Amino acid sequence: MLTITELTAGYGPITALRGVTLTAEQGRITAVLGANGAGKTTLLRTISGLHRSTSGSVTLDGSTVTRVPAEKMPALGMSHVPEGRGVITELTVEENLRLGGLARGRVKADDLTRIYSLFPPLDERRHVAAATLSGGERQMLVIGRALMARPTLLLLDEPSLGLAPRIVTQIFELLKGLVDNEGLTVLLVEQNARSALSVADHGIVLNLGQVVADDSAATLAADDQLRHAYLGF
Amino acid sequence: MLQFTNTALAGLVLGMIFAAFALALVLIWRSTRILNFAQAPMAVLTTYIALVMIEDGRPYWLAFVVALLAGLVLGAVLERVVIRPVEGKPDINAVILTLGLFIVFKSGAEVIFGTKLRTYPPTFGIRGIEIGDTTIGITTSDFFTIGAVIATLVLLVALFRFTDLGLKMRAAANNQEVAGLLGVKVGAMLTLGWALAAVVGSLSGLLIAAGGLVQPSYMDSIVVFGFIAAVIGGLESPAGAVVGGLLLGFSLSFVSGYLSAQLVALVALGILMTVLTLRPGGLFTATQGRRV
């Protein structure tokens, strides 16, 4: 379980997060929604240690990780798939996956097999350069790579961006499966609020760096006023 | 026929020496996108360490190993202390910095070791190999040079292709932020890249020095060719560095053997321009051009 308390962060004079408090429950998908510029990416980057907070705290499964640098997070069970996916295009598909597994010291053959069975398109393309993958395949690759570290918490930044609706549905179903079957906790950042709420259990709406709504996904999706004001559908 | 064979053999040895120098440049370029202009005087310093040990009567190969280790330490310390602060800043900062280091190390070598020519003993024999009753222009020392460079190439390729450490180094070189998110200690990988490069650079310094005369500027003549070899090879790939080095070594040897030694620099430039016109990123590079 991830708990964030009064988190504030910014870029020089710009404040991007203003006292954000939220929880991502164990074994649930929590969606973080909001318009472009709301602070969603900054939130994930601050949680995973890529960006420094100015105040507030981040707790993962009871231990404070506020000042822990990003490279130590995978070993603590947190995997962050960044905005724009972060495929290392110069490496092959399998090398990208192996890299994910190295966070646990050594790469286990079982883990690779598991990822290939979750994402069959990757299996066929193991040894090709990741640069040749389609958008959907890249998204599968980065999620698979994150799972190689066997995380307890997965942070996803706009996985649906630029993907066909059919692929988005496929990827979200798969996430749902992992959450239900393996107790994975997911913090899912999306501008595509409609799709995100259809798969999430809980939702948080950010506006200009502040939490303006925090409720069950069903309640948020049913709130016409909120939808029109912040979610754009 | 004998002249042809000897010219080819001389080209091979020369090419291997260029290759060693180019390999070191490639290692640093891959990991930090910096062209290390200070590489030659760094190699000069470590070679002098070995030479002083040999002159003091220590075992030849102990001095050799100590010089390589000195390179390792020098490369690591440089990256940590001098290069780290300019990483991620505009490329020109690092270029100027390594040029500055070039001057510092070179004058340092002059001050510490003096400018007089000193003899560096050869690795092995320096008499041509005899086949039947002809002596061909390659020596046991030359075989050592060729073997050492090939071994270095094989080890580097194996490191990058087949080991977890090599995978982390490549990831850190290609995308620092993503590598960090995956738990790679990016800083350590960059330091290691510089350290390895400096070891290979030291090796090139020792190979050039062995059997010849040493003074603080003894590397100057090969620096330009080493850079050209690295660029021809595409700056990214260890194999490219070796192919670039050999291409240059053979061409220059034939030009000076059959035409005129005066033409060598001109021909090197010609090869560089031809390769870059046909393949702007160099011979061994992915399709997109290089950002220099």
Ligand SMILES: Nc1ncnc2c1ncn2[C@@H]1O[C@H](COP(=O)(O)OP(=O)(O)O)[C@@H](O)[C@H]1O
């Ligand atoms: N590197 C940066 N430098 C300066 N300002 C930034 C930077 N990244 C984001 N911002 C600003 O911070 C705010 C939040 O951005 P971001 O977290 O990217 O929002 P979102 O992911 O919700 O689109 C925006 O006002 C944005 O302009």
Ligand SMILES: [Mg+2]
């Ligand atoms: Mg964003």
